[in-house]
Amino acid sequence: MAVAGASALGKSDAACWLACAGPCALLALALLIANSPSFLIYDEGYYQAGARMLSRGASFFEMLTAPLDTPAGPFYALVHWLALPVTALEPPQVRWVNFGLTIVAWLAIAYTLQAWQVDRAWALAAMVFSVPTLWVAGGMALTEVPALSMASLALAILARPIRDAGVSRNKVWVSFLAAGVLLGFAILARQTYLPAALGLVAIGLFCARLRWPAMVATAFLCLLVGPVFMIWGGIVPPYVGRVGGGLYLWHGLLAFGYFGVLILILAPTYFSSAWPVVLPVVLVGTVVGLKLGDLGLMVAAGLSSRLPDPLSAPFQVASAGLLIGGASGVVVASAWHIWHRRNDPIFVAMTSLTVLLAGTAVGIVHQFSSRYLLVTLPFLIFCIQPFFKPSYWAAIRWALGASLGIVLLSNYYGGSPFRPDCLLGEYEVYCPQ
Numbered sequence: 001m002a003v004a005g006a007s008a009l010g011k012s013d014a015a016c017w018l019a020c021a022g023p024c025a026l027l028a029l030a031l032l033i034a035n036s037p038s039f040l041i042y043d044e045g046y047y048q049a050g051a052r053m054l055s056r057g058a059s060f061f062e063m064l065t066a067p068l069d070t071p072a073g074p075f076y077a078l079v080h081w082l083a084l085p086v087t088a089l090e091p092p093q094v095r096w097v098n099f100g101l102t103i104v105a106w107l108a109i110a111y112t113l114q115a116w117q118v119d120r121a122w123a124l125a126a127m128v129f130s131v132p133t134l135w136v137a138g139g140m141a142l143t144e145v146p147a148l149s150m151a152s153l154a155l156a157i158l159a160r161p162i163r164d165a166g167v168s169r170n171k172v173w174v175s176f177l178a179a180g181v182l183l184g185f186a187i188l189a190r191q192t193y194l195p196a197a198l199g200l201v202a203i204g205l206f207c208a209r210l211r212w213p214a215m216v217a218t219a220f221l222c223l224l225v226g227p228v229f230m231i232w233g234g235i236v237p238p239y240v241g242r243v244g245g246g247l248y249l250w251h252g253l254l255a256f257g258y259f260g261v262l263i264l265i266l267a268p269t270y271f272s273s274a275w276p277v278v279l280p281v282v283l284v285g286t287v288v289g290l291k292l293g294d295l296g297l298m299v300a301a302g303l304s305s306r307l308p309d310p311l312s313a314p315f316q317v318a319s320a321g322l323l324i325g326g327a328s329g330v331v332v333a334s335a336w337h338i339w340h341r342r343n344d345p346i347f348v349a350m351t352s353l354t355v356l357l358a359g360t361a362v363g364i365v366h367q368f369s370s371r372y373l374l375v376t377l378p379f380l381i382f383c384i385q386p387f388f389k390p391s392y393w394a395a396i397r398w399a400l401g402a403s404l405g406i407v408l409l410s411n412y413y414g415g416s417p418f419r420p421d422c423l424l425g426e427y428e429v430y431c432p433q
Contacts, residue, residue: 015390018123021398022106025129026099028406032139033099036092036413044141045418046070048089050077055084064231067239072143073188074228079146094141101149102138108152109381115159116346116382123390124381130265130398133371135405140412144374147189151196152378154182162346165209173213176200180217184224191235192360192375197221199353206345252362257323258370259358260330265401267384271329274336282329289324290317331355334383347383354379 040048046069053063054077064074080089080097087093110125118124128134137144157179161172180200186193197218204214229235263270271278334355341347357376361368388394 015120015123018126022126033095040418051080054081071240075189076143098145101145105149105152108156112156112159130401132405135409139409147186150186154179176213176217180220184221195356251368255361256327260326267387269387274333278329281332282325285328286321286325289321351383
């Protein structure tokens with residue numbers, strides 16, 4: 001009895017620690033941003049171009065059709081244009097926009113978990129800060145966090161109407177219409193959220209109580225994003241057609257490999273609980289990956305380039321093997337859990353949608369970034385919740401992931417200033433060569 005009591009106390013202490021870790025992470029991120037460079041770095045300059053056009057009097061249509069080297073949608077530019085009185089589009093002030101939206105995403109995820117009566121909701125919500133790439137996206141003026149915050153808010157607004165049949169009809173309608181608009185904003189921030197619209201369609205098809213609100217919300221979403229895609233003639237601006245226009249299987253494999261790493265940080269039990277099928281598939285996938293690594297496929301090229309020459313090639317081969325083995329394990333474990341929890345429609349829908357969103361990287365052919373996996377985050381947190389237990393082991397994983405995120409963001413801050421390739425007419429913004 002004493003041992004059981006001590007174990008329960010340990011879990012309670014760990015849950016409290018993790019719940020407090022969220023605000024601590026935000027404080028650390030704020031300190032990093034406050035001391036960040038007073039010049040634009042990495043891709044910040046390219047994405048600031050749209051907001052700069054709007055600030056100089058360009059119309060929304062002119063911004064959409066300008067030859068800017070920005071494949072993401074126009075929502076980011078609108079957000080920074082609205083924040084112009086505070087940021088003046090100058091660094092480091094522009095980075096505080098993503099800081100604020102990171103708080104919004106975190107609170108929305110915590111609210112969703114509470115609405116779905118997930119145990120230790122705040123402890124689980126704090127685990128988002130164990131995702132290293134969230135620190136990079138949250139500490140720089142990039143596009144992922146505006147999209148993440150809108151998707152997280154859409155999910156939070158739908159949390160109670162989906163679960164509770166007692167919510168009034170008027171609240172259901174308002175919630176779905178608002179969620180349709182917010183999800184449309186998420187898609188116009190990062191088009192990789194486009195498959196999330198299938199979630200609304202699925203609700204309409206399989207839940208008679210919510211059918212009409214879901215269908216009308218889907219129509220609102222289409223009316224919001226459709227005109228932009230029609231102007232572009234596709235889902236990316238015509239001047240950056242090289243970004244899409246096909247499929248690149250290797251990027252899909254990389255995405256699922258990194259996705260597996262995220263799950264290992266968040267809830268390794270997701271894999272171990274399905275070990276009878278995961279283990280053999282991971283072993284086979286690793287062997288195949290080692291062979292692909294021999295063919296020269298690049299994994300973690302930035303880290304590899306910093307290693308001594310005798311270690312660089314073996315590191316690439318081993319990384320390819322481990323990532324492809326992990327990617328295989330993610331797919332099999334997800335299928336295993338969907339089957340064994342097939343009577344839980346919310347879990348099945350969330351897990352299916354998360355896997356689909358992770359796979360969107362296969363359609364980005366020009367390059368791969370681990371930041372692409374942030375598209376899954378609001379849905380992934382719910383998928384792993386049955387396999388997450390607050391513990392000191394979870395706290396250690398949180399600390400390791402957060403520390404890696406701080407290191408990655410600090411490395412970006414130490415980079416060279418962004419140098420524009422040219423100026424675009426009267427608006428004096430950056431554009432490609």
